[in-house]
Amino acid sequence: MRKAGANGAGMREAAVAAVAAELEDAGGKAAGAGAAAAAPALSPLSETLWRDRAGLALLDGDVSARLAWRDLTVTVALGSSGDTQAVLQGLTGHAEPGTITALMGPSGSGKSTLLDALAGRLAANAFLSGTVLLNGRKANLSFGAAAYVTQDDTLIGTLTVRETISYSARLRLPDNMPREEKQALVEGTIVEMGLQDCADTVIGNWHLRGISGGEKRRVSIALEILMRPRLLFLDEPTSGLDSASAFFVTQTLRGLARDGRTVIASVHQPSSEVFELFDSLYLLSGGKTVYFGKASEACEFFAQAGFPCPPLRNPSDHFLRCVNSDFDKVKATLKGSMKTKFERTDDPLERITTSEAMRRLISYYQHSQYYINAQQKVDEMARVKGTVLNAGGSQASFAMQTYTLTKRSFSNMSRDFGYYWLRLIIYIVVTICIGTIYLNVGTGYSSILARGACASFIFGFVTFMSIGGFPSFVEDMKVFQRERLNGHYGVLPFVISNTLSAMPFLILITFASGTLCYLMVRLHPGFMHYLFFVLCLYASVTVVESLMMAIASMIPNFLMGIIIGAGIQGIFMLVSGFFRLPHDIPKPFWRYPMSYISFHYWALQGQYQNDLKGLMFNNQDDELPKIPGDYILENVFQINVNRSKWLDLSVLFSMIIIYRLLFFIMIKISEDVTPWVRGYIARRRVQNRRQRRAELAAVRSPSLRGYVVDAAILTADHP
Ligand SMILES: Nc1ncnc2c1ncn2[C@@H]1O[C@H](COP(=O)(O)OP(=O)(O)OP(=O)(O)O)[C@@H](O)[C@H]1O
Incomplete structure (x- = not known):
């Protein structure tokens, strides 16, 4: 690649060849089921660029990211009343290198909050308890240690795709890295994200027509994978995309994961093709775990719990249907307005409410082997103290x-x-x-x-x-x-x-x-x-x-x-x-x-x-x-x-x-x-609220006791 850098075209070809080899390698790994998960080695391109060029040559051994979380609970303070809401309740799980983990659940189930909690980006009014471990150590992921692709594509509309990625490379790669190598990395990333066709098109703004929504998503991801992060968080990377674009984006993420990275993405309503690309599934409902395990075994779990996926139904649609209590309200409204009649079917969801189905699934999961496996795996990951991965951020000089x-x-x-x-x-x-x-x-x-x-x-x-x-x-x-x-x-x-x-x-x-x-x-x-x-x-x-x-x-x-x-x-x-x-x-x-x-x-x-x-x-x-x-x-x-x-x-x-x-x-x-002040105010409000409640309880209890005592005396006097 160094030689090819002598001229632009040769450099691009070299980058394309390197990435093609890399993707081929990833494809090969993907073909052998679970092979990548077992052997999360870096591809030659990533290994060289990430390890040597990102100033991490001193790191010995495995540079992959193993993320585990145990009893994760997030409570948010609401408004000025001091009321709180438990958004996540006692979640336990893990994500391993070489795999892509999908966080799924109905709207408001806590997917983004879990992603934020794992990435260390919780809002100031949110309080976290439990542990998040990266390579067996307490994770510190703020300001660039892990890459995070947000839901909105905030890009500079007047720059082309290539310029956007090039500027980002110059902003973050070390000054002493030769220009040709930086450019090769940019071209490699463009190829990796399938952006060759629109590389010289502007992103677009109010007066410039630019690239499509799917391409914007891929540019946002390209910017974050440029520095070859070991850990990649994505908040709804496929939202708003058509099925082909969503499949392409997820396939690319799978390729990145197969390259030895740990990818965690919240996903809204994946198609069956997209769903098949996920290795692990973390299904949430109302902030609780409904299922955590291999995505391929989720159907079996639902069948065992008494909610088999009907034939011809997309599995992910079925899982979301089982845990989305909004369906109860919709059904009640439709029944009330006599707009529809519900025919008797074998589907258990027609016989019970979704809230009941959710309750049964959550309870079933907590007593299942899947839960025990997750606990054991997390314990095991907590014991192995791996490499400290906090070398994110920019390597460029001021x-x-x-x-x-x-x-x-x-x-x-x-x-x-x-x-x-x-x-x-x-x-x-x-x-x-x-x-x-x-x-x-x-x-x-x-x-x-x-x-x-x-x-x-x-x-x-x-x-x-x-x-x-x-x-x-x-x-x-x-x-x-x-x-x-x-x-x-x-x-x-x-x-x-x-x-x-x-x-x-x-x-x-x-x-x-x-x-x-x-x-x-x-x-x-x-x-x-x-x-x-x-x-x-x-x-x-x-x-x-x-x-x-x-x-x-x-x-x-x-x-x-x-x-x-x-x-x-x-x-x-x-x-x-x-x-x-x-x-x-x-x-x-x-x-x-x-x-x-x-x-x-x-x-x-x-x-x-x-x-x-x-x-x-x-x-x-x-x-x-x-x-x-x-x-x-x-x-x-x-x-x-x-x-x-x-x-x-x-x-x-x-x-x-x-x-x-x-x-x-x-x-x-x-x-x-x-954030500190907001957090402090939110904490004070919650504390005051608790104190007020305790005082009220203390005032009420004697009178209640008095009432019981009085009643007992009365009964004794007048049997
Ligand atoms: N900082 C916060 N302050 C108040 N409420 C919050 C906060 N963060 C999350 N919530 C509430 O927690 C719940 C879960 O939110 P979250 O954004 O994690 O859900 P989600 O599953 O990602 O939803 P969607 O798919 O619609 O994005 C929502 O009811 C939300 O209003």
Whole structure:
């Protein structure tokens, strides 16, 4: 592969050949029933790339992931009442290398919660008890130790499939890995996921038609298998796909599993063909185990429990039919409305309710050999202490992550029409409107107020329009959150790259519209005055962008974010010194500190000075002496002329840094502090609720006892 890397085509062919050999190998293993499970060796491609290149050469022995969980219980705190709900109750099971385990169950049965509990991604209000062991040791899977493919395909719509995977490779593979090898790994992954035909097609967004839903799913999986993780979690990888795409995706997952990986996927309603591809089945209902064992033996289990799968019925449909208590409600509704008659059949499910069937199946499982086998296997897995697999996440340096993210973000911004290009057009249009309204404003008496109003509109409303970028920021944040949770890169490279990639566009927008405005309105002549004006506009727009990014990191809902952003800017505008003169703004709160926090205030103060200082204005009457700009600044606009306008500009630039720092801090807070606080509040509420209940019980019990004693006395007195 190293030799083939010399030219692109040869490299791709080499990658294709390597993967083909790998898949052939996997196919061969799959052919021998259970052979892969017994011998979960890595294929040559994965072995070399994962072990040597992912910096794991020091690991000795088996690098496969054996996951076991015992008595896993998850309780969630509901709302502010302190009520709790047991979402998972005492689950025990295991997943082994070389196998694919399907988590199945009706909607709300706890599949995603089990997946999250195993992957260490539970919500802050969810409390876990029991043990999760990875290779016999307590698992620590947060931030990238295991790959997790979420239900939504949060991808960058403007990039092609190949670019998406290539950027991801550069973000995570070690810097010293030769470029050709990285590219070979990318091409190999494309082949492995069957994405060759759409490799150069864009993912697609609101204005770009892109790849299909099934292909998007496969791209999401490709991104996570790039680093050859030993453990792969997938939340509903086949949801929303047609049967052919679902079969393809599951077949690919089976191939990955046969390559020595441990694959666990929650699945909704698999077709019979898809179901046959699973090695193990974990069937849940109401958070309890209905069945855990080989998928191929599930039919036998159901038959033994008294619920045989009727001929011509898809086994997975039958299992789900037996454990979905919603069928009781549906039947009751249909019977009530006389819309249907239920004929007598041999199907036991027609004779008893589904809730009863569920109860019997759960009880049968708990006394079955399947349960005993699972317990024994978990005990055995807990005894064998294997390799510590916590080497997930990025192997790339900080500089490489920052560079790659900047490049990727810049490509996205330049290709997405809605990100900056649309804004550039709107800015130019609005600037032409301003330019024509204040055209050649001059130095007449009326132009004093016109200049003030023009500056106020530019630094108030024009900068406000930057809020339009918020939906794009929210999309960026979604991609960041997915990648961050999987440990693809750090927070700082993201913040820096976001700042750097936006810079050329903001310079273009503000300099183009600023120049147009300056020339049309004929603001104070002179290059330094022009430079100050456009720099001030650039700084103000960048501050708004930074503010909106900080909001997007906390509030990822674009409607709410826009409302909050607009509210904050409205307040800042109000204290900028135009709508109410600085000395007249009420001192407590509005002047100190609000007007000083408002970037509009600094921008206006600077621009007023930049525009008026040094000019002479006509008086009301032409015979009266001209009015110097300095006098107007001090007496009309209440500006401190002794403060340099450059100081105002430097405050604005400092604000950019402060808001970017705020953006970084907010991400860190929402990552580390918010879950902790939410968890703490949820725990306190649950504790308070329990305490209240205990107190109530203590108050009630004596009266009850008293009632019993009184009744006994009465009976004795009156036999
Ligand atoms: N953090 C949480 N807070 C409150 N309730 C939760 C939380 N997590 C899960 N639940 C509840 O637990 C139950 C199981 O949810 P889960 O998402 O695991 O089910 P599921 O089987 O994956 O469902 P679906 O197939 O519809 O995605 C649901 O009733 C859900 O509302």
